[in-house]
Amino acid sequence: MSNARDRVRSLRARDVKPGEDDSGPAETPDPKIRERSDPNRRVRQTVDLSEQRHKELAAWRMETALALGVTRVTTQDVLAAAVNAILRDPTVARHVRAQIETEKEQEELERRRAKSR
Known part of the structure; x- marks a missing residue:
């Protein structure tokens, strides 16, 4: 019966290529760290939507596709345009910020109501 140490040695031995030294763990670069970031x-x-909001967005996308004379408008198209509008137009950014504030306040009120029951 092998113990955990034996299993680790066995796994390490399988990973060693011929001619390599097994004196210690090889340094493997962390894939999360990039030397230079590509801008x-x-x-x-991603965004999580209620089923109702998803249906409303799908309908709006279809209406928009018809208005633009294109086959379809994807959620990717909508979100990319929304992000661009927020970042480029201070008025849009303020409006979105106010909407987020209102929604957060509503969520907090609902949490308090649920807690007091």
């Missing part, structure tokens, strides 16, 4: 690299973002 054009895309970063994925």
Whole structure:
């Protein structure tokens, strides 16, 4: 019966290539750390919506596609345009910030009501 130390040695031995020294763990670069960041690299973002909001957004996207004369408008298109509008237009940014504040206040009120029951 092998113990944990024997299993670790066995796994380490499988990873050693011929001619390599097994004197210690090899330094493997952390994939989360990049030497230089590419400013054009895309970063994925997601958003959680209620089923109702998802349906409303889908309907708005279809209406927008028709108005633009294109086959479809994706959620990616909508979110990218929204982010660009927020970052480029201070009026839009203030409006979005106020909306977030209102929604956060509403969430807090609902939490307090639920807690007091």
